[in-house]
Amino acid sequence: MIRDRLYHDLTNRGITGWFVAALLVWFYIALYFTESLTPWAQKVGLSSKWDLYGVLYTVVILVGGIAMIRKYGHNRYQVVRTGVVMFVQVVFAFSIPMMLKALHQPEYYLSYFWPLKFDYMNPEYLFRQPWPFVVYTLAASLVIVPLLAALFGKRWYCSWVCGCGGLANTMGEPWRHLSDKSSAAWKFEKVSIYSVLGISLLLTGLLFYSWFTKSKAPEVVQFQTWYGLIVGSILSGAVGTGLYPLGGTRVWCRFFCPM
Numbered sequence: 001m002i003r004d005r006l007y008h009d010l011t012n013r014g015i016t017g018w019f020v021a022a023l024l025v026w027f028y029i030a031l032y033f034t035e036s037l038t039p040w041a042q043k044v045g046l047s048s049k050w051d052l053y054g055v056l057y058t059v060v061i062l063v064g065g066i067a068m069i070r071k072y073g074h075n076r077y078q079v080v081r082t083g084v085v086m087f088v089q090v091v092f093a094f095s096i097p098m099m100l101k102a103l104h105q106p107e108y109y110l111s112y113f114w115p116l117k118f119d120y121m122n123p124e125y126l127f128r129q130p131w132p133f134v135v136y137t138l139a140a141s142l143v144i145v146p147l148l149a150a151l152f153g154k155r156w157y158c159s160w161v162c163g164c165g166g167l168a169n170t171m172g173e174p175w176r177h178l179s180d181k182s183s184a185a186w187k188f189e190k191v192s193i194y195s196v197l198g199i200s201l202l203l204t205g206l207l208f209y210s211w212f213t214k215s216k217a218p219e220v221v222q223f224q225t226w227y228g229l230i231v232g233s234i235l236s237g238a239v240g241t242g243l244y245p246l247g248g249t250r251v252w253c254r255f256f257c258p259m
Contacts, residue, residue, distance in 0.1 A: 010245065011174045017245035025242035032233040051098070057167065058094045062086055064170030071173075081159060085166040093163050108133050111161050114141040115200040115258040118232065122204075122224075123211035145259075157259060164253055167241065172249030179248030189255050196231060197258040203227055231256065 010016040030036050041052035065086040072078035092111040114121035158165040206220045240252025
């Protein structure tokens with residue numbers, strides 16, 4: 001009885017839900033804006049707070065994925081999709097980048113593409129990578145992803161490949177029902193998501209222009225910094241994931257993700 005009440009409180013914006021949301025927001029603020037997690041990473045033999053985050057992120061998806069499979073074991077689609085999400089996270093978003101780093105190669109996340117992974121189309125970053133990564137980035141971001149989206153919609157990526165959607169569909173499952181289903185939310189989505197996409201396209205164009213002309217306008221650098229702060233840190237992290245217990249699991253994926 002107590003367990004059921006606690007679970008209901010956690011998943012229906014009760015005091016427990018607010019407490020967990022506060023903890024998640026605090027964690028993302030500490031991750032993005034401080035070095036307080038670095039000593040914890042080093043204590044377990046990891047080189048940075050981002051390695052620690054990758055480990056935690058992967059473990060949470062695996063634990064949440066197992067819970068999903070147990071809950072929806074009768075639904076083949078849910079089981080297969082969850083299994084694919086877990087596999088992609090473990091192999092493409094964790095193991096391969098960590099192995100590349102151990103071999104003193106650039107970390108590369110094969111399951112993330114521009115404009116979600118914005119830096120991948122920053123020419124100063126892109127053209128410093130090994131040529132197979134350059135070819136993969138250009139082909140995937142400019143041809144393969146748009147083509148698959150045209151054929152199958154965005155669900156193929158958001159629900160089957162993306163780590164953001166993977167977290168939402170595993171660990172975030174208990175809060176899925178809290179997503180805003182009002183017409184006002186739908187109207188806001190149409191404005192917000194294309195606004196973020198437009199801003200990312202504009203910034204990418206400015207970065208390529210600066211690269212081609214060998215000029216580095218401070219306004220463009222500042223624009224990039226603000227984009228990283230607002231979209232990359234606040235909206236995708238502190239808000240998008242931190243507010244799962246209050247706003248559901250699609251705040252970032254639905255309203256702000258440029259993919």
